[in-house]
Amino acid sequence: MCLDLQLDDDRVKDMALAEIEKNPRSNGRSLADYPPMPLPNDTMLCNTDNVLMSEELNYDREFLRTQHSQLFSSLTSGQRNIYDMIIDAVNRSEGGVFFVNGFGGSGKTFVWNTLTAELRGWGEIVLTGGRTTHSRFVIPLDSTESSTCNIMQCSDHANLLLHTKLIIWDEAPMAHRYYFEALDMSLRDIIGYHNPECYKKPFGGKVIVFGGDFRQILPVIPKCFHQDILLSSLNSSYIWDSCKLLTLTKNMRLCSGSSDSENQAIYKFLEWILKIGNGLIGYVLNEEESHITILEDILIHDVQDPIDAIVKSTYPSFMDNYDKHAYIRDRAVLAPSLDDVASVNNYMLSLLPGEESTYLSSDSICTQDQEYELSNIYTTEFLNTISGSGLPYHELKLKVGAPVMLLRNIDKSMGLCNGTCLIITRLCNHVVEAVVIFGSNVDNSLLSYRLQ
Numbered sequence: 321m322c323l324d325l326q327l328d329d330d331r332v333k334d335m336a337l338a339e340i341e342k343n344p345r346s347n348g349r350s351l352a353d354y355p356p357m358p359l360p361n362d363t364m365l366c367n368t369d370n371v372l373m374s375e376e377l378n379y380d381r382e383f384l385r386t387q388h389s390q391l392f393s394s395l396t397s398g399q400r401n402i403y404d405m406i407i408d409a410v411n412r413s414e415g416g417v418f419f420v421n422g423f424g425g426s427g428k429t430f431v432w433n434t435l436t437a438e439l440r441g442w443g444e445i446v447l448t449g450g451r452t453t454h455s456r457f458v459i460p461l462d463s464t465e466s467s468t469c470n471i472m473q474c475s476d477h478a479n480l481l482l483h484t485k486l487i488i489w490d491e492a493p494m495a496h497r498y499y500f501e502a503l504d505m506s507l508r509d510i511i512g513y514h515n516p517e518c519y520k521k522p523f524g525g526k527v528i529v530f531g532g533d534f535r536q537i538l539p540v541i542p543k544c545f546h547q548d549i550l551l552s553s554l555n556s557s558y559i560w561d562s563c564k565l566l567t568l569t570k571n572m573r574l575c576s577g578s579s580d581s582e583n584q585a586i587y588k589f590l591e592w593i594l595k596i597g598n599g600l601i602g603y604v605l606n607e608e609e610s611h612i613t614i615l616e617d618i619l620i621h622d623v624q625d626p627i628d629a630i631v632k633s634t635y636p637s638f639m640d641n642y643d644k645h646a647y648i649r650d651r652a653v654l655a656p657s658l659d660d661v662a663s664v665n666n667y668m669l670s671l672l673p674g675e676e677s678t679y680l681s682s683d684s685i686c687t688q689d690q691e692y693e694l695s696n697i698y699t700t701e702f703l704n705t706i707s708g709s710g711l712p713y714h715e716l717k718l719k720v721g722a723p724v725m726l727l728r729n730i731d732k733s734m735g736l737c738n739g740t741c742l743i744i745t746r747l748c749n750h751v752v753e754a755v756v757i758f759g760s761n762v763d764n765s766l767l768s769y770r771l772q
């Protein structure tokens with residue numbers, strides 16, 4: 321992978337000062353003894369070798385400070401109240417647990433962006449995440465009531481958490497309460513080790529902000545009853561008692577249309593979605609099924625081949641527009657299963673002109689693996705057919721012009737995160753080149769990725 325390391329002047333200065341400070345410190349002195357020499361940032365000094373921390377500090381602070389003033393000046397009064405409360409909690413360093421409750425489009429992400437731009441702009445660490453937060457905190461996927469994060473005391477990971485000013489956990493209603501409880505117990509341990517007072521505080525006295533909407537997807541627990549799902553969500557946890565509930569009520573998407581009629585259509589759709597979420601539309605048939613009448617104007621009527629009809633409706637005049645970034649960026653087809661996703665992808669790839677390249681995943685079993693014996697039981701051909709959530713397909717077919725989405729965090733400081741959208745610009749044997757069309761903190765970066 322070829323990536324530029326982008327360090328702004330403040331960060332280069334901090335790193336240089338931290339390196340210089342190591343010298344006098346080894347002799348019991350410090351740069352503070354040589355005024356007017358500037359001093360390095362403390363966090364930097366203790367952790368120059370901590371890659372996890374370097375990654376989280378590696379932001380263009382000047383850019384973030386400019387971004388912050390733009391975002392801050394457009395906050396609505398509701399967003400501003402929430403922003404002020406959270407920044408105040410961070411500044412007081414006494415901890416705080418918040419839940420920002422708001423339906424889709426109420427401006428939660430906007431608040432997260434303003435908060436992170438402010439704190440990262442001043443060289444502070446903010447950990448953010450949504451569906452993948454459990455992997456960021458190394459929380460076991462099969463967590464139980466007594467699980468903790470897989471983080472060793474005094475490790476780089478523990479030091480990262482120790483120096484973190486703010487944790488933002490979006491889409492929290494989707495996660496099992498055991499994940500939050502595991503993080504709570506681990507933070508109490510990690511921070512309480514240095515400051516015993518913090519054992520007693522929720523999340524060891526860190527400021528943590530959850531966000532989401534309980535009308536949306538709750539934790540997915542296979543083969544269980546309604547009450548099991550409710551009992552596994554965040555508001556059934558002991559943590560909920562410490563949560564300060566903050567609510568956003570204004571729909572910010574209503575102003576996003578290009579005309580009054582478009583805004584009206586958005587309003588009608590959002591109102592309908594909200595009513596479904598509030599249980600005001602449709603009726604429950606049984607434990608697993610509900611009946612909802614879909615709005616007439618969002619139904620696709622002319623259907624011979626369902627995939628062709630969905631693609632034509634979502635991507636009108638595809639052949640004339642597929643190379644326009646905004647056209648690709650503003651559209652998506654959602655599908656309920658991985659098989660449906662594969663069918664839509666294959667169909668759309670077949671529409672693109674040009675030659676198709678196929679990339680295969682590595683398909684030999686590691687000889688040091690304890691499960692090596694398995695290779696005698698399962699053939700490689702069989703293993704290559706396995707697909708599942710989080711497991712990439714064995715065969716990846718691409719064409720120049722194909723939109724792709726990253727499913728791994730490659731470089732967070734460059735905004736190359738899970739969810740960043742790109743368009744393929746060149747396909748070589750082992751390198752795929754793509755341009756970013758959508759993602760945070762990135763603007764049309766060109767990324768080359770070396771395939772293993």
Ligand SMILES: Nc1ncnc2c1ncn2[C@@H]1O[C@H](COP(=O)(O)OP(=O)(O)OP(=O)(O)O)[C@@H](O)[C@H]1O
Nearest residue numbers: 394395396422423424425426427428429430572573
């Ligand atoms: N104060 C604001 N000024 C201008 N635009 C805003 C403001 N707040 C939000 N928006 C815009 O409104 C839209 C919806 O906001 P946002 O994505 O933050 O909502 P959300 O609650 O995170 O939605 P979801 O839960 O669906 O992700 C976005 O396009 C965002 O840029």
